[in-house]
Amino acid sequence: MPDVAPQSQANAEVAPASSRLQYAAQSIGIFFLVQFLISQFLGSGNKNASSGGSSVVPSFGDRPAPGSEITNYNSIPQMIAPIWPLNSTLDIRIYLAPSLVMPPLSSASKDSLVLEEKGFTLGNWKDKRQVDTTFKVPPEVQNNGTLWAHFYVALKGHPLDPGAKGYSPTNAHHFFYPLNQVLPKKKVAKTRKLIGESDNKPVDNGEQEVSGPIFASYYHPNFTMSFIPDSGTQSYVNLHPAVRQYVHLEESGARDASGQNGWYYPILFVNTFWQLKDHMTELNSTVKELPLHIDLNNLANWKFSMYASIGEGQKQNQKKAASGGPMPMGGDGSEFDDFKRILIDTNIYLLSTTVIVTVLHMVFEGLAFKSDISHWRNKRDNVGISFRTILANVFMQLIVFLYLVDNSDGTSWMILLGQGVGILLEAWKITKTVDVRLREAAPDSWLPYKVTFEDKHKLSETEEKTKEYDEIAFRYLYMIAVPLLGAYAVYSLLYETHKSWYSFVITTLVGSVYAYGFLMMVPSLYINYRLKSVAHMPAKAMTYKFLNTFIDDLFAFTIKMPTLHRLATLRDDVIFFVYIYQAWAYRVDYTRVNEFGQGGDEEQVDEKLANKPLAAAPSGNTSESKVTGIEKGAAKKRK
Numbered sequence: 286m287p288d289v290a291p292q293s294q295a296n297a298e299v300a301p302a303s304s305r306l307q308y309a310a311q312s313i314g315i316f317f318l319v320q321f322l323i324s325q326f327l328g329s330g331n332k333n334a335s336s337g338g339s340s341v342v343p344s345f346g347d348r349p350a351p352g353s354e355i356t357n358y359n360s361i362p363q364m365i366a367p368i369w370p371l372n373s374t375l376d377i378r379i380y381l382a383p384s385l386v387m388p389p390l391s392s393a394s395k396d397s398l399v400l401e402e403k404g405f406t407l408g409n410w411k412d413k414r415q416v417d418t419t420f421k422v423p424p425e426v427q428n429n430g431t432l433w434a435h436f437y438v439a440l441k442g443h444p445l446d447p448g449a450k451g452y453s454p455t456n457a458h459h460f461f462y463p464l465n466q467v468l469p470k471k472k473v474a475k476t477r478k479l480i481g482e483s484d485n486k487p488v489d490n491g492e493q494e495v496s497g498p499i500f501a502s503y504y505h506p507n508f509t510m511s512f513i514p515d516s517g518t519q520s521y522v523n524l525h526p527a528v529r530q531y532v533h534l535e536e537s538g539a540r541d542a543s544g545q546n547g548w549y550y551p552i553l554f555v556n557t558f559w560q561l562k563d564h565m566t567e568l569n570s571t572v573k574e575l576p577l578h579i580d581l582n583n584l585a586n587w588k589f590s591m592y593a594s595i596g597e598g599q600k601q602n603q604k605k606a607a608s609g610g611p612m613p614m615g616g617d618g619s620e621f622d623d624f625k626r627i628l629i630d631t632n633i634y635l636l637s638t639t640v641i642v643t644v645l646h647m648v649f650e651g652l653a654f655k656s657d658i659s660h661w662r663n664k665r666d667n668v669g670i671s672f673r674t675i676l677a678n679v680f681m682q683l684i685v686f687l688y689l690v691d692n693s694d695g696t697s698w699m700i701l702l703g704q705g706v707g708i709l710l711e712a713w714k715i716t717k718t719v720d721v722r723l724r725e726a727a728p729d730s731w732l733p734y735k736v737t738f739e740d741k742h743k744l745s746e747t748e749e750k751t752k753e754y755d756e757i758a759f760r761y762l763y764m765i766a767v768p769l770l771g772a773y774a775v776y777s778l779l780y781e782t783h784k785s786w787y788s789f790v791i792t793t794l795v796g797s798v799y800a801y802g803f804l805m806m807v808p809s810l811y812i813n814y815r816l817k818s819v820a821h822m823p824a825k826a827m828t829y830k831f832l833n834t835f836i837d838d839l840f841a842f843t844i845k846m847p848t849l850h851r852l853a854t855l856r857d858d859v860i861f862f863v864y865i866y867q868a869w870a871y872r873v874d875y876t877r878v879n880e881f882g883q884g885g886d887e888e889q890v891d892e893k894l895a896n897k898p899l900a901a902a903p904s905g906n907t908s909e910s911k912v913t914g915i916e917k918g919a920a921k922k923r924k
Contacts, residue, residue: 342366342518342546345455348539355544362547366518368455368535369551371408374441377401377581379434379510383425385461387435389448396421399434400579404441407551407583408514414581419574427570429502432465436553454536458550464508465568466557466600470499476782479789503565505557506576511584513552521547527597528590531555554584558592561626646836653829657710660823661717672718672738672752673759674808679711681798688795691788747816754815758808770797806860813867820871822864831861 345368349355379400380393387393399418406412426432437445439457446452447459524532535548566572686704715721719738726735774793783789813819838858 342548343541344370345535345539345548348548349542351537351539355540355542358540358544360538362521362534362540362545364518364546365521365532365534365549366546367516367551368548369407369440371514373407373551375405375407375512375551376403376439376441376443376445377405378437378445379579380437381420381464382433382435383423383430385433387459390437390446391449399577400581402581405512405581407512410583412583414579416579416581417576419576421574422568422572426465426502426568427572429568431463431502432504432568433461434464434555435459435461438551438553458533458536460533460550460553462555464555465502465504466565467500468503468562468565470501476784478782479778479786502568503562504568504572504575505560505565507560507564507578507580509556509559509580509582511554511556511582511589513554513586513589514583515586516552516589517586521549525590525594527593531589531593552589554589554593556584556592558596559625563626642836646833649829649833649836652825653833654710656825656829657823660825661714664717672715673755674806675711675714675718679708679715682708682711684791684794684798688791691784691791750816751812754812755808758811762808766797770794773797810860810863810867813864813871818871819864819868822868827864834858834861 342364344366377400378390378398380387380390380397381399382397397420399420400416402414402416405414423430423432437457437459439445443456444450444452445457445459447457519532521529521532521534531552531554533550533552535550538547540547566575682704686701686708689701689704715738718741720741722737722739723734724737726732770793773796777783777793777796778789783792813822835858
């Protein structure tokens with residue numbers, strides 16, 4: 286087994302997905318921390334604290350009589366309280382229309398009515414309603430129009446229709462909310478077949494060449510519509526913008542006696558937090574009919590604030606990414622969708638385990654890095670080192686780095702930085718193994734100089750054997766890897782599309798790294814087998830790396846990724862189990878100096894003392910010779 290990082294290629298594959306998970310988890314953690322600090326130092330938004338007004342907002346029924354003069358009237362209320370009391374019974378209707386203007390409900394199309402519920406109790410947590418229906422998509426919505434949901438809410442027994450006789454904004458309310466979303470489309474790179482087509486034109490991916498981001502209208506069939514019964518009295522001017530968009534003030538503009546405080550209708554939150562873009566339908570002229578599932582319930586205020594704030598931040602990040610703005614860690618705005626997909630699709634026990642091992646992954650990664658560098662700094666010989674494997678690892682990591690740069694859209698700069706550090710570390714190992722020199726080239730060479738690798742010292746017999754076994758292993762490796770690489774390159778050239786010849790070379794090489802990269806680990810197993818020893822292995826660093834490999838296996842089944850990447854994360858496990866067998870077959874006694882002169886430093890001192898001749902007793906003296914404590918310890922050690 287080589288003193289190299291065999292997991293580097295697999296880590297490069299899984300790193301973007303695991304990095305997105307860590308970024309999403311970090312974002313949620315920061316959000317909760319900020320909310321906690323705000324509540325501790327600024328107070329809760331639901332407390333009855335006003336800015337220049339009464340600390341208590343009276344009920345709507347105790348407001349000043351309409352038409353009475355109010356001094357210090359403020360058009361923007363400072364504190365707001367619910368207009369209807371808790372446990373009010375409500376009637377609800379929802380209509381769909383492509384316009385903000387609705388005709389009188391008496392003349393509205395029956396097909397546009399998608400929900401009608403009576404007697405829903407505001408604040409009854411057990412009162413839950415469900416509706417499943419379908420509706421025909423209006424032509425305006427098919428052509429990038431907005432699908433509006435018109436909500437009509439009234440106290441039980443009062444008219445819902447604003448055009449009906451007896452309708453009063455005191456007892457009923459009408460508002461609207463869009464059910465489709467305008468989201469940026471993922472940019473599709475123009476590719477072409479490099480050979481096999483006479484015109485050699487780029488493949489049409491259905492995208493027109495336009496400058497700037499491309500947006501489209503998307504629709505999700507599942508909606509959760511939740512009343513927020515415990516929102517209480519709030520400071521309107523200090524509300525989070527994401528929360529304020531769902532707060533509708535009383536239509537008449539009534540204020541209390543101070544003129545500073547007002548009232549608001551029950552908050553009806555259209556919860557799109559758990560909607561994934563993968564589950565959405567792009568609206569166009571081919572979409573004639575769509576399903577609709579509605580869950581109607583009550584939701585706690587703290588959950589509403591969290592969903593609204595995080596969801597709005599996610600939408601802003603997506604728009605920012607689509608416009609080409611800088612994103613945290615170089616993301617593309619879809620990181621939070623990946624995190625939500627894990628929460629939705631993953632078993633709760635597996636998810637909990639994943640959260641724990643994510644922390645362990647970072648710890649083991651740091652320990653492996655430290656142990657690997659420490660091992661190589663103290664390395665005194667080349668026994669058991671597969672120099673060709675180190676060179677191959679530098680080449681493969683460089684190929685992965687160039688591939689990430691070639692596909693830099695959505696690739697985190699931290700992934701690129703980590704890959705670059707891995708290349709530098711492997712290059713440093715080369716300098717620890719051999720001397721890299723720049724020598725004059727042969728007279729018939731095209732280049733004036735060439736890079737040569739020279740041994741640092743005269744190789745011992747065991748080091749010569751290591752070099753010989755390394756050559757043998759790679760000779761057989763070439764017989765397997767080169768034909769596989771050639772076959773894959775021919776297939777990719779004939780049947781796949783590429784952006785350019787450079788992209789074809791990089792993509793083909795990185796595909797080979799992903800598929801056959803584990804073959805580079807085989808020479809070191811062969812060296813271990815021929816030397817009948819694993820004493821030269823960096824045991825600690827390898828243990829940490831293989832623990833991280835098993836953690837990557839867990840990520841492979843919880844994070845969405847191609848099947849090829851999943852298989853790539855499992856390949857190192859095979860190498861690890863072979864190494865475990867070799868460690869068992871060629872067991873090492875760490876209390877003695879091994880056959881390569883490593884370890885047992887303290888034992889060497891004791892051996893010298895133990896080998897000293899014992900002092901003979903003086904002539905005629907029958908008393909026993911005295912033995913020093915050091916000599917006692919040495920003699921005991923020899924046993």
